[in-house]
Amino acid sequence: xxxxxxxxxxxxxxxxxxxxxxxxxxxxxxxxxxxxxxxxxxxxxxxxxxxxxxxxxxxxxxxxxxxxxxxxxxxxxxxxxxxxxxxxxxxxxxxxxxxxxxxxxxxxxxxxxxxxxxxxxxxxxxxxxxxxxxxxxxxxxxxxxxxx
Amino acid sequence: xxxxxxxxxxxxxxxxxxxxxxxxxxxxxxxxxxxxxxxxxxxxxxxxxxxxxxxxxxxxxxxxxxxxxxxxxxxxxxxxxxxxxxxxxxxxxxxxxxxxxxxxxxxxxxxxxxxxxxxxxxxxxxxxxxxxxxxxxxxxxxxxxxxx
DNA sequence: AACACAAATGCAACATAATTGCAATTAAAA
DNA sequence: TTTTAATTGCAATTATGTTGCATTTGTGTT
Numbered sequence: 001x002x003x004x005x006x007x008x009x010x011x012x013x014x015x016x017x018x019x020x021x022x023x024x025x026x027x028x029x030x031x032x033x034x035x036x037x038x039x040x041x042x043x044x045x046x047x048x049x050x051x052x053x054x055x056x057x058x059x060x061x062x063x064x065x066x067x068x069x070x071x072x073x074x075x076x077x078x079x080x081x082x083x084x085x086x087x088x089x090x091x092x093x094x095x096x097x098x099x100x101x102x103x104x105x106x107x108x109x110x111x112x113x114x115x116x117x118x119x120x121x122x123x124x125x126x127x128x129x130x131x132x133x134x135x136x137x138x139x140x141x142x143x144x145x146x147x148x
Numbered sequence: 149x150x151x152x153x154x155x156x157x158x159x160x161x162x163x164x165x166x167x168x169x170x171x172x173x174x175x176x177x178x179x180x181x182x183x184x185x186x187x188x189x190x191x192x193x194x195x196x197x198x199x200x201x202x203x204x205x206x207x208x209x210x211x212x213x214x215x216x217x218x219x220x221x222x223x224x225x226x227x228x229x230x231x232x233x234x235x236x237x238x239x240x241x242x243x244x245x246x247x248x249x250x251x252x253x254x255x256x257x258x259x260x261x262x263x264x265x266x267x268x269x270x271x272x273x274x275x276x277x278x279x280x281x282x283x284x285x286x287x288x289x290x291x292x293x294x295x296x
Numbered sequence: 297a298a299c300a301c302a303a304a305t306g307c308a309a310c311a312t313a314a315t316t317g318c319a320a321t322t323a324a325a326a
Numbered sequence: 327t328t329t330t331a332a333t334t335g336c337a338a339t340t341a342t343g344t345t346g347c348a349t350t351t352g353t354g355t356t
Binding site for chain 2: 077078079080081082083084085101106109117121123125127129130131132133134135136137138139140141142143144147
Binding site for chain 1: 313314315316322323324
């Protein structure tokens, strides 16, 4: 369980570092900045988002950061029908060995924001003759901020 | 309701043509070939798949075929976390005006095939403060052919 | 059946996105 | 502090997607 500031959603440096360590990733500036950005904003971002945000880092480094985060279970990819993959922080402690694959996401048609939702309400799906291993739900609509 | 051959899944030329007409699309070789390919194989394909299959057509034409099919409600885009959009034939008669947005798909981890599943079992999702307009479910696992 | 017009196609050029190899740098273990 | 292997940034390359335009083609009309 992460400890975030109630007001600004910031996370302690040491906790951030531990997340990387726990997933067998070296602690570098780029990785710390990117991870902090995701956690602080509590939403999903695409590569393009990162490129715009972190101009101090090379595009290739950002690509590789997303890749290593995904490989080592820090992030998961969120399916999209736009061809633009977004990434979200894995809520449960995922690792390469033990990865929670069921995810539920909400994409706002208005502002475009993608959020990770609680995974406890994903239905168990069974289909005759198929082996279903993973259920991914993508909801679209309007988020509270855009409704208001 | 389409009439497909029980053995080979082939569809009559006139029926194929009617699908295009009904969606206000001109009948061209490329569109007929592509639509027939999707229906005959009863699965979803990416642009890349089409490019490999239909070398007789220009890349741009295939891009535009997928685009017009999607615009006019013949195909729908299937979300994916690979960054590779796949397209599926709309089961109900979708049109630009009346489009059925709830879809359920299965992707085989083994052979990579993407199939459209019946939409009647998609749950109604309600989230406090959100307006949910569309529910997309993507299942992953192993398909009957790969299990056997 | 021929005509006219709008739409679709193919090609070339262009724009954007993603990947690879490699030298320099840096994190972390010895 | 030293050593080692991973990470980074840069340049070059490849892949993917888009646009403009001349030519061809489908379809409604004469």
